[in-house]
Amino acid sequence: MDRREFIGALAASSFACALVGCAGRGIRQAGGSVMTVRGPVDRADLGMTLTHEHLYADVRPYAEQAAKPLPPDMDDVVAVVLPYLQEIRRHGCRTLIDCTATTLGRDPLLIRRLSEASGLHMLTVTGAYVAADGRFIPPYVRDQTDEQLAARWIGEWRDGIGDTGVRPGLIKLGLEGDPLSDIERKVLRAAARTHLETGLVIAAHTGPWSEVEPGRNARCAFAQLALLEEAGVAPSAWIWVHAQNEALGSHHVRAARRGAWVSFDGFRPEQATDYVALIERMREEGLLDRVLVSQDAGWYNAGQPRGGEFKPFHPIFTALIPALQANGFDEDEIATLFVRNPARAFAVRERTQQAS
Numbered sequence: 206m207d208r209r210e211f212i213g214a215l216a217a218s219s220f221a222c223a224l225v226g227c228a229g230r231g232i233r234q235a236g237g238s239v240m241t242v243r244g245p246v247d248r249a250d251l252g253m254t255l256t257h258e259h260l261y262a263d264v265r266p267y268a269e270q271a272a273k274p275l276p277p278d279m280d281d282v283v284a285v286v287l288p289y290l291q292e293i294r295r296h297g298c299r300t301l302i303d304c305t306a307t308t309l310g311r312d313p314l315l316i317r318r319l320s321e322a323s324g325l326h327m328l329t330v331t332g333a334y335v336a337a338d339g340r341f342i343p344p345y346v347r348d349q350t351d352e353q354l355a356a357r358w359i360g361e362w363r364d365g366i367g368d369t370g371v372r373p374g375l376i377k378l379g380l381e382g383d384p385l386s387d388i389e390r391k392v393l394r395a396a397a398r399t400h401l402e403t404g405l406v407i408a409a410h411t412g413p414w415s416e417v418e419p420g421r422n423a424r425c426a427f428a429q430l431a432l433l434e435e436a437g438v439a440p441s442a443w444i445w446v447h448a449q450n451e452a453l454g455s456h457h458v459r460a461a462r463r464g465a466w467v468s469f470d471g472f473r474p475e476q477a478t479d480y481v482a483l484i485e486r487m488r489e490e491g492l493l494d495r496v497l498v499s500q501d502a503g504w505y506n507a508g509q510p511r512g513g514e515f516k517p518f519h520p521i522f523t524a525l526i527p528a529l530q531a532n533g534f535d536e537d538e539i540a541t542l543f544v545r546n547p548a549r550a551f552a553v554r555e556r557t558q559q560a561s
């Protein structure tokens with residue numbers, strides 16, 4: 206942890222806030238804020254956070270989406286999704302990060318409406334998803350240079366997404382190459398440029414499963430890190446999304462030691478034992494402060510009656526946190542995972558290779 210991060214961690218703890226009355230302007234500036242769909246929020250105010258979820262999505266291939274747009278019936282989405290959000294609010298959740306990529310149904314106005322209705326802070330994304338055999342890649346992502354893509358994403362940050370006035374809180378990528386393809390390398394360079402200009406964290410869906418070939422997902426992850434470092438971006442500006450897809454825990458440790466965020470984010474209630482083991486391993490190595498935990502749940506699906514089968518957001522609170530506590534995780538460690546780490550990861554802050 207560098208000095209700025211240490212000060213930030215202090216700012217994120219309510220005890221420290223009480224101590225300094227949260228008046229230390231220096232702390233706030235150094236700690237930074239998080240960009241929610243309703244504007245900037247001090248990172249100390251994020252509270253209990255789910256870092257990787259989905260509210261609404263359109264998972265039809267891009268060509269099909271372009272040929273036949275299916276704009277969400279906002280009232281219906283709210284009717285279906287709001288009770289799930291109210292439920293996690295009752296469990297103490299204060300922030301939900303919607304990681305739905307730009308061409309998978311990202312809808313800033315819908316997310317803002319759900320944020321207003323639920324009272325939860327929410328974040329949306331900029332970026333590009335080029336995994337899934339390329340079926341979500343729009344023509345401009347193929348045609349434009351990394352510089353042009355970065356200009357587009359920085360424009361969303363500066364002026365809002367389209368004419369919504371909603372600004373992104375993270376850069377979401379989707380990658381799966383081993384080795385990385387040309388287009389994957391291009392969007393990573395664009396993400397590096399965008400990060401250095403905006404301070405937004407880069408959350409990279411890292412695709413390949415390593416069940417058959419342990420180490421495969423990690424190769425994709427470390428290739429990304431190498432490219433970003435080469436572009437001057439520190440590992441602490443990068444989130445290894447779906448790190449649970451890598452079967453070898455030693456790679457999680459290696460990435461975290463290098464400063465990256467390791468995100469175990471596909472939790473389902475029946476996986477409590479597996480997730481406790483993943484997190485326990487990181488704790489044993491003294492790396493709990495590099496770990497993010499979420500569920501990749503939700504998914505009101507465009508084009509399906511009432512959005513299809515919505516996956517609830519509560520299991521982290523009703524199954525995982527109790528399992529962690531039963532395995533000796535104390536309140537402070539739970540706060541590290543679900544309060545302090547999200548606040549540090551998503552704080553808008555330039556993280557350069559030289560400075561970290």
Ligand SMILES: [Zn+2]
Nearest residue numbers: 257259304501
């Ligand atoms: Zn996801």
